[in-house]
Amino acid sequence: MAHDDTTRSRTPPRRLTIEDVATEAGVSVATVSRALRGLPNVTPSTRDRVQAVATRLDYHPDPAAxxxxxxxxxxxxxxxxxxxxxxxxxxxxxxxxxxxxxxxxxxxxxxxxxxxxxxxxxxxxxxxxxxxxxxxxxxxxxxxxxxxxxxxxxxxxxxxxxxxxxxxxxxDDELVGQLAAEHLLSLGHRRFAAIGGRPEGPMSFDVPDARWRGFRRTLAAAGVSVDDGDLHNGNFSLDGGYEAIAPLLDGPHPPTSVFAMSDEMAFGALIACRERSLGVGSDISIIGVDDHEFSRVVELTTIHQPxxxxxxxxxxxxxxxxxxxxxxxxxxxxxxxxSAHDVTASVDLTGPVRPVISLIERSTTGPPNR
The missing domain is CATH 3.40.50.2300 (Response regulator)
Incomplete structure (x- = not known):
C-alpha cells in the first residue's frame, strides 16, 4: 500500500487548460480568452463568471509550455x-x-x-x-x-x-450523409434532393463529395436511387440554399425531403419554403449539418458536429x-x-482526430404527407 501511495505522489497533476475553464463556466474557449484578456464582446455577467471560475480553479497559462x-x-x-x-x-x-x-x-x-x-x-x-x-x-x-x-x-x-x-x-463526412439518409428514410421519405457545395470551384474540397457519397450509398442500400442531378449547388451559404431549393419547390415533382450539407444552406431553404406557405416537417422535411447556434431557434433537425x-x-x-x-x-x-526515436512523442500523428457527430431531431423533419 505504501508503494502505491508513493507511486501516486510522483504522478504530477494534469495542468488545467483554457478548455477546463470554458467547460466549467459553460462558455466557449474564445469567450474565456476574451474575458480573461479584457477584450470587448463579452457581457459583464459572463466576464465575472469566467474570472470567478478561473480564480477558483487557479487557472494560469503555462509559461514553460x-x-x-x-x-x-x-x-x-x-x-x-x-x-x-x-x-x-x-x-x-x-x-x-x-x-x-x-x-x-x-x-x-x-x-x-x-x-x-x-x-x-x-x-x-x-x-x-x-x-x-x-x-x-x-x-x-x-x-x-x-x-x-x-x-x-x-x-x-x-x-x-x-x-x-x-x-x-x-x-467522418460519409457518416454525416449516412445519418441524414437513415433519418429521412425512417420517416418514410422516398423523394430526395440534396444541397451541397460548389464541386467545380477553384478550391473545391472533399467534404460535400463525402457527404453525398454517404447519402447516396445509404439510399441505394434501401432500394432508393438518386443521381448527381439530385445534388444542387448551394455554395455553403444562406443565399445559396435559398437559390438552390427555389426551382425545386416550383417544379412539377418537388422533393418531400432535402438534405442540406450545412445549416446555413438549410436556413435559406427554410425561407424559400415558408415564402410558399409550405409546412416544414409535413409538406417538406429539411435536415442540415453543423448545429449552428440558431438551429434551435428555427427548430432545425441537424447533424451536430462540435x-x-x-x-x-x-x-x-x-x-x-x-x-x-x-x-x-x-x-x-x-x-x-x-535520434528522434529516443524521445517519446505525446501526439499521435498516425491519423486524424475524429470528433463525435450525432443526429439532433427537431421539428423540420417528419413523415411525408404526399
Whole structure:
C-alpha cells in the first residue's frame, strides 16, 4: 500500500487548460480568452463568471509550455478559403483562443484560389520568417508543398483533411450523409434532393463529395436511387440554399425531403419554403449539418458536429506537436548519436482526430404527407 501511495505522489497533476475553464463556466474557449484578456464582446455577467471560475480553479497559462512551443516568430497562421461564414469564424475563434492562452500571436489569411495558396507557400515568399506554424482549414496542398514546409520547419495542421504525420481534425463526412439518409428514410421519405457545395470551384474540397457519397450509398442500400442531378449547388451559404431549393419547390415533382450539407444552406431553404406557405416537417422535411447556434431557434433537425471545438483542438494538437519537435531537437543536439526515436512523442500523428457527430431531431423533419 505504501508503494502505491508513493507511486501516486510522483504522478504530477494534469495542468488545467483554457478548455477546463470554458467547460466549467459553460462558455466557449474564445469567450474565456476574451474575458480573461479584457477584450470587448463579452457581457459583464459572463466576464465575472469566467474570472470567478478561473480564480477558483487557479487557472494560469503555462509559461514553460509556451517557451517550448514557441519558435522563431511566436506566431501561428490560419489559412481559410473565405473570411466569411459561420463555420470558418467559429473555427477561427477557437484556434485563436488557444494560441492566446499559449502566448502565441495569431493571424488569419484567406486563400480562396489555388494561385493565392501557391503564392503563400512559394519558398520565395519566406513564410518561415513570418510564422512558426500553419493551420489549413479546408485548404488542400500538394505533397511537394508539404515537403517544402517540413524542410523549412514550418509546423502544419489541418481541419477537414488529413496530412499523414501532422495533426489533423476532421469528422467522418460519409457518416454525416449516412445519418441524414437513415433519418429521412425512417420517416418514410422516398423523394430526395440534396444541397451541397460548389464541386467545380477553384478550391473545391472533399467534404460535400463525402457527404453525398454517404447519402447516396445509404439510399441505394434501401432500394432508393438518386443521381448527381439530385445534388444542387448551394455554395455553403444562406443565399445559396435559398437559390438552390427555389426551382425545386416550383417544379412539377418537388422533393418531400432535402438534405442540406450545412445549416446555413438549410436556413435559406427554410425561407424559400415558408415564402410558399409550405409546412416544414409535413409538406417538406429539411435536415442540415453543423448545429449552428440558431438551429434551435428555427427548430432545425441537424447533424451536430462540435465546430467550436475544431479550432481549439487543432491548435492544441499543433502546439503539442511543436513542443515534441522542440524536445526532440534539444535531445538530439545534447545527446551524441541520439535520434528522434529516443524521445517519446505525446501526439499521435498516425491519423486524424475524429470528433463525435450525432443526429439532433427537431421539428423540420417528419413523415411525408404526399
Amino acid at each position: 509556451t517557451r517550448l512551443a514557441a519558435g522563431r516568430t511566436r506566431t501561428v497562421t490560419l489559412a481559410i478559403p473565405s473570411l466569411s461564414g459561420w463555420y470558418f469564424s467559429t473555427v477561427v475563434a477557437g484556434a485563436e483562443a488557444v494560441c492566446a492562452d499559449a502566448g502565441l500571436e495569431f493571424q488569419v489569411i484567406a486563400v480562396p484560389t489555388p494561385e493565392q495558396r501557391n503564392r503563400l507557400l512559394d519558398e520565395s515568399q519566406r513564410l518561415e520568417r513570418r510564422t512558426d506554424a500553419l493551420i489549413l482549414v479546408d485548404v488542400t496542398i500538394e505533397p511537394h508543398q508539404v515537403e517544402s514546409l517540413e524542410r523549412r520547419k514550418v509546423g502544419v495542421a489541418t481541419i477537414g483533411s488529413n496530412i499523414v504525420g501532422h495533426p489533423s481534425v476532421c469528422i 465546430v467550436a471545438d475544431h479550432g481549439s483542438l487543432v491548435a492544441r494538437l499543433l502546439i503539442a506537436a511543436m513542443a515534441d519537435a522542440a524536445r526532440t531537437a534539444t535531445t538530439t543536439s545534447a545527446t551524441p548519436g541520439a
